Amino acid sequence: MRLLVVEDHVDLLKSMIDILSDEFEIDSATDGEEGLFLALQNIYDAIILDVMLPGMDGFDIVQRIRKEEIDTPVLFLTAKDSLEDRVKGLDFGGDDYLVKPFYASELKARIRALLRRSGSFTTKQTICYRGIELYGKDKDVMVDGHPIKLTAKQYELLEYLIHNKGTILTKEQIYDRVWGFDSDTTIAIVEVFIHHLRKKLEPFGYHTDIQTVRGVGYRLTD
Structure with a gap:
């Protein structure tokens, strides 16, 4: 299974790739423009998307891919924990929210839950x-x-x-x-x-x- 991770914090991005690469194939980007390009050009099982990105934020990216009728599940990552931001992300087309900092086990569990809901992954694989x-x-x-x-x-x-x-x-x-x-x-x-x-x-x-x-x-x- 293949994931796209878009995160501008390089150390966090490397850490997430290390965490997830034993279970998934990973493509990554460090800015919004590159992340949008990859999301539009390739087919992913899920996208992990930071909200605050240089060039284009995560909300803009998810709106663009939904307009293109790409229904890939999106997990937002954010340092913000306000109800307004969570609602905004879900209304724009996101599927779940994870607030930084987070545990590796929770990140994997959230991704597996998204994949199960989308039909890309079952408990029996x-x-x-x-x-x-x-x-x-x-x-x-x-x-x-x-x-x-x-x-x-x-x-x-x-x-x-x-x-x-x-x-x-x-x-x-x-x-x-x-x-x-x-x-x-x-x-x-x-x-x-x-x-x-x-x-x-x-x-x-x-x-x-x-x-x-x-x-x-x-x-x-x-």
Whole structure:
């Protein structure tokens, strides 16, 4: 799962990355403009957003992404604990509030709660799509009650498609999410893995659910 953390306090940002990186993939930004750019360009499971940021504050960012119909759960971080600020953040499209300073355990618990409410995370770390079940803890996959063997990258690709079913994902988004910009492979690997994944699902008839959007990318039918 992938999170975006936007925080201008560099030491706190590094600390949060250390806390969360054992459980999540993390992208980060230290100012509002960069944070907005990342939020608009990528698909995240949740966004942790400082309120007071240089250039553009957290309230402005969440309003912009909601106008673009991006419904990613947003957890606001703030040094302010006034009722007015909490209400403002929630009214603008935030989903939860965490006041600084906070404990690492509470930060993780708040994020897990957001992900459960959004359907991106369950207490068993199991996600389902039609007759397909993915078991996050052991990376096992069952299709119509039958176990199938996927490589780690095939599993991540299928998981990403299921989390974003009904959404057109560009090849660039898939490559960035599953392989990362620092990968030694090229973006052509996406097409190869989509082909292999379809082959694994073909005996069960689910291969046609992965649609090719010509010139753009792929979509798992909703």
